[in-house]
Amino acid sequence: MFMSDSSIDIFDVLSNETRRRILEILAEEPAYLNQLTREIRVSQQAILKHLEYLQERGIIKSFIVRGEGGTPPKKYYEIDDSVLLLSELAKSLLDRSALRDGGVASEGELKLQVDPSSEKRKLEEIGSLDTEQRIRALREYVCSLEDTLERISAAYYALTQLKIQALNMARRTLREKFESAEDRRMLYRAITMDDDELREYFREMIENQREWVQRVFNEMKEIFGEEY
Structure with missing residues (x-):
């Protein structure tokens, strides 16, 4: 259960960039430790420390998903x-x-x-x-x-x-x-998202992809010359 305002400082929770990234990811879907480590690119020990911090304050909770085909179970975290x-x-x-x-x-x-x-x-x-x-x-x-x-x-x-x-x-x-x-x-x-937000979201995705393609193209020209 989420703690009362008197027992938690939301500014302290959000003051750390790694904690903010964890919450951004968990706001969209539950994730397990290795997944968070790969996406945030911070050591597993550091991620685990922040997960424990957030869980102790009732901001996130965890659940176990059984492994398939003999794989070990995974502990997922999600926002309460x-x-x-x-x-x-x-x-x-x-x-x-x-x-x-x-x-x-x-x-x-x-x-x-x-x-x-x-x-x-x-x-x-x-x-x-x-x-x-x-x-x-x-x-x-x-x-x-x-x-x-x-x-x-x-x-x-x-x-x-x-x-x-x-x-x-x-x-x-x-x-x-x-x-x-x-x-x-x-x-x-x-x-x-509503329809307008969704159109804007995909427009930005396409624009970002176009910028990435142009950047790669320019880098290839620098490497292989103008004839590329």
Whole structure:
């Protein structure tokens, strides 16, 4: 279980580059020690030290996968669901803050379970009442809004938990189907992106590949001359 804010310093957790890389990898799929060592290119002893640090603080957890064909079992690490939930909720708070600071939201995002325009009209109508009626109406109005906000918060929390379950299912499914870690990560990113983000992601991949090909071509020209 994720420790409380009083018992963990998130800045200390993220201050180390190796820990950040470990969390970036585990955010997309579970991984075992040798896999993390190969991808991060840090000694196995150092990776294990950081894994123990993260696990002691409840940020990651581990599970054993039985080996096939007589191979030994592997210990996989993954980010704890409670941490993923906090991350999603924090992301939502940042998104809402951006909307308040001038961002644009769609009609569906604004409405949720209540129509703000309708509620605004109600408040304007209350403002036209005499003093005693206005006080009574304001009390009912504020209580009604508080009840609605609680329902929205509860629904959002429940939906966020379902999203995390769906992402965990996606990780397991991709691990069953694809052997290549790079293929799994690419498909996982595709699952988590909307259409615009996915198009931009593939555009960047193609552009990066083009730059790599051009760089190799230029190096070959330097080695073999202009006739190459």
